[in-house]
Amino acid sequence: DISRGRRQLAFIKALMLEATSPENITNPLTVAKFANAATENLVVDKDLTTRAMTDYAVSLRNVRGDDVIFATAPFSGYGTSPEGGAIDIVDEEKMAELGEALRTDTMDTYLDVFVTP
Secondary structure (H helix, E strand, O other): OOOHHHHHHHHHHHHHHOOOOOHHHHHHHHHHHHHHHHHOOOOOOOOOOOHHHHHHHHHOOOOOHHHHOOOOOOEEEEOOOOOEEEEEOOOOOHHHHHHHHHOOOHHHHHHHHHHOO
C-alpha cells in the first residue's frame, strides 16, 4: 500500500508539473481545457468551479517542481484492522507535528527533522 501511495504522489506531481509548465500556464485556452478535463474526470467539491480552478492554476504559474513538497502521514508500523485487513499505524505524535507544520507554513523545518534523503 505504501508503494501504491508513492506511485500516486509521483503521478500527481507529474500532472502538476505538466499543468504548470510555462507553455501551458500562459495559454488561457489550455488552462481552461485542463480545468474542464479535471472537473469531468475527478471528484471535486461541488462549489469548486472551473473558473476557480483556472484562477488557482494561474496563481501557480511561478511554481516549479522543486517548490512543491509531497508528504504522507507518518506511520510507526503495520497492524491489522478489527475486520482483518492490513493497516498502517499512524504515528499520532508525528502526525500532530505534521499538522502544525502545515498550519504554520513551516514544512521546511518539519522536513529537515523528519525526512531523510
